[in-house]
Amino acid sequence: MKSILVANRGEIAVRVIRTARDMGLRTIAIYSELDRDALHVDLADEAWNVGPAPAAQSYLNQERILKIAHDSGAEAIHPGYGFLSENSQFARKVEESNIIWVGPPADAIRAMGDKITSRRNAESHGVPTVPGITDPVTTVDEVARLAEEFGYPVAIKAAHGGGGKGLRVVSEEGQLTDAFEGARREADAYFGNPEVYVEKYLDKPRHVEAQILFDTHGNAEFLGERDCSVQRRHQKLIEETPSPGLTEKQRRALGKAAIAAGKSCGYVNAGTVEFLVDTHGDFYFLEMNTRLQVEHTVTELVTGLDLVEWQLRIAAGEELDLGTVKPHGHAMEFRINAEDPFNNYLPTPGQVVEWTEPAGPGVRVDSWIRPGTTVTQYYDNLLAKLVVWGSDREAAISRAKRALSEFKVRGVSTTIPAHLTVLDHEDFIDGRHHTKWMEESVELNESDPSVSPAMPEEEEVTRRDLTVEVGGRRFAVSYWAPAPPVGGQPRRKRPKLESTGPSGSPDGVVTAPMQGTIVKVHVGAGESIKTGEPICVLEAMKMENEVKSPASGEIVDLRVEPGDTVASGEVIAIVK
Numbered sequence: 001m002k003s004i005l006v007a008n009r010g011e012i013a014v015r016v017i018r019t020a021r022d023m024g025l026r027t028i029a030i031y032s033e034l035d036r037d038a039l040h041v042d043l044a045d046e047a048w049n050v051g052p053a054p055a056a057q058s059y060l061n062q063e064r065i066l067k068i069a070h071d072s073g074a075e076a077i078h079p080g081y082g083f084l085s086e087n088s089q090f091a092r093k094v095e096e097s098n099i100i101w102v103g104p105p106a107d108a109i110r111a112m113g114d115k116i117t118s119r120r121n122a123e124s125h126g127v128p129t130v131p132g133i134t135d136p137v138t139t140v141d142e143v144a145r146l147a148e149e150f151g152y153p154v155a156i157k158a159a160h161g162g163g164g165k166g167l168r169v170v171s172e173e174g175q176l177t178d179a180f181e182g183a184r185r186e187a188d189a190y191f192g193n194p195e196v197y198v199e200k201y202l203d204k205p206r207h208v209e210a211q212i213l214f215d216t217h218g219n220a221e222f223l224g225e226r227d228c229s230v231q232r233r234h235q236k237l238i239e240e241t242p243s244p245g246l247t248e249k250q251r252r253a254l255g256k257a258a259i260a261a262g263k264s265c266g267y268v269n270a271g272t273v274e275f276l277v278d279t280h281g282d283f284y285f286l287e288m289n290t291r292l293q294v295e296h297t298v299t300e301l302v303t304g305l306d307l308v309e310w311q312l313r314i315a316a317g318e319e320l321d322l323g324t325v326k327p328h329g330h331a332m333e334f335r336i337n338a339e340d341p342f343n344n345y346l347p348t349p350g351q352v353v354e355w356t357e358p359a360g361p362g363v364r365v366d367s368w369i370r371p372g373t374t375v376t377q378y379y380d381n382l383l384a385k386l387v388v389w390g391s392d393r394e395a396a397i398s399r400a401k402r403a404l405s406e407f408k409v410r411g412v413s414t415t416i417p418a419h420l421t422v423l424d425h426e427d428f429i430d431g432r433h434h435t436k437w438m439e440e441s442v443e444l445n446e447s448d449p450s451v452s453p454a455m456p457e458e459e460e461v462t463r464r465d466l467t468v469e470v471g472g473r474r475f476a477v478s479y480w481a482p483a484p485p486v487g488g489q490p491r492r493k494r495p496k497l498e499s500t501g502p503s504g505s506p507d508g509v510v511t512a513p514m515q516g517t518i519v520k521v522h523v524g525a526g527e528s529i530k531t532g533e534p535i536c537v538l539e540a541m542k543m544e545n546e547v548k549s550p551a552s553g554e555i556v557d558l559r560v561e562p563g564d565t566v567a568s569g570e571v572i573a574i575v576k
Contacts, residue, residue, distance in 0.1 A: 132199025164234030516540030
């Protein structure tokens with residue numbers, strides 16, 4: 001294997017390309033029209049245009065990617081994570097094209113990608129699972145019956161995907177219809193299959209996952225666990241290893257169960273088996289991610305292994321030869337997302353005008369951002385992963401605070417203030433957090449000086465610097481202004497859509513909180529609505545957000561329907 005095509009973008013494409021180049025491989029990048037000047041494109045030995053901005057026409061375009069692989073002479077394809085990484089159909093097409101697939105066999109992806117089949121496989125190999133069913137549900141009445149059987153709360157989950165997509169938690173009967181429809185709609189949108197199933201939703205569990213490696217010679221390795229319990233909307237924000245909530249006995253049992261789950265589907269390459277750990281310390285199989293995880297970095301820091309390197313070596317037919325792997329120290333990863341933690345973590349697409357990464361002992365940053373990079377609504381909002389290592393958990397937390405305070409981002413809001421708040425919280429310091437803890441217990445300090453306003457994605461801006469002296473002391477001042485005009489016209493990527501509601505008072509005017517796509521409309525013009533009730537569902541950067549009415553009254557003007565694309569600030573409806 002001498003060449004590899006990386007079928008992805010962003011930080012994971014950068015990550016894979018760097019290791020592949022370390023190994024002397026020729027690297028081939030693909031890019032959409034929006035990613036023409038992206039970092040992964042610059043780092044690769046060659047790059048090929050894969051299509052327009054929408055993922056369905058570019059990074060999910062299987063035939064185009066395979067054609068590029070053949071035209072470029074790529075001997076292998078690494079899918080990264082997301083996009084086609086867990087698509088068994090694509091994996092099979094790659095294998096049938098006589099191209100090396102850097103991942104598990106298509107049959108293993110299919111078996112574990114279907115949550116129902118994966119539960120059955122795990123149970124058949126003695127792996128404990130959360131109480132639930134192993135058949136899809138097709139009606140709200142079925143969900144209601146199961147909820148009565150298991151007791152509320154229950155989780156309605158996509159059968160063919162993960163990452164919090166297609167997942168709805170139901171606490172009472174009145175929420176069933178919206179939750180069932182929402183889970184099916186999101187499952188169909190993200191995974192191409194609306195099937196969902198139901199299981200008991202555990203109260204205050206920890207989310208702990210096991211990193212495993214399997215080669216083609218029958219060897220398997222458990223490389224330790226990661227605790228991913230700091231989450232928001234079922235999306236991980238902070239991951240660490242080792243888990244502060246596990247004993248050595250539990251750790252060994254978890255590793256044994258993870259290996260058994262892998263063997264149940266004939267697994268090969270790197271994979272992650274996810275578990276929920278309840279308040280009694282019992283763990284239950286949740287799902288298996290048949291790919292490299294976002295948070296693989298923390299395992300690398302404590303083991304000294306390069307997991308991407310081992311993915312490539314296993315794909316090339318090499319035998320696992322790790323010797324005795326003894327994790328050392330403590331590592332944490334912080335997802336730096338383009339989200340506003342002071343506005344319900346809404347995505348903040350826009351232009352990054354300042355980007356300064358931290359450095360120093362025990363600090364690693366995996367990113368794809370440079371000053372001037374535009375973060376678009378078309379893809380997910382992960383800007384970077386800050387990863388730190390310390391001799392123990394206390395040292396890792398201290399180093400993380402230092403590194404986060406050095407991380408300077410301007411132009412888009414980020415999750416950095418949320419990370420700093422978590423690190424100061426007694427529950428986190430003492431290891432008492434769980435998967436709902438972030439939403440239930442963490443309040444951010446709105447006066448945090450590290451918060452910066454997001455720059456509008458529609459308008460191109462440039463940074464300007466000057467130096468001033470006050471009382472003899474020197475200060476460096478930076479500000480951002482519209483880019484110089486071209487041909488006498490302002491530089492703007494598209495016409496900005498202004499609100500056209502009643503002049504004078506904004507009361508009753510409902511505007512889009514971000515750029516995105518309307519996926520559902522709950523009300524019609526002329527209907528009555530109460531304060532806080534949803535008007536529509538807006539999807540942006542792989543997240544669904546309800547747009548709610550600011551007042552009680554009548555919808556006198558409704559300007560959107562499903563499928564519409566709206567700009568930030570565009571009027572959606574007017575409530576009188």
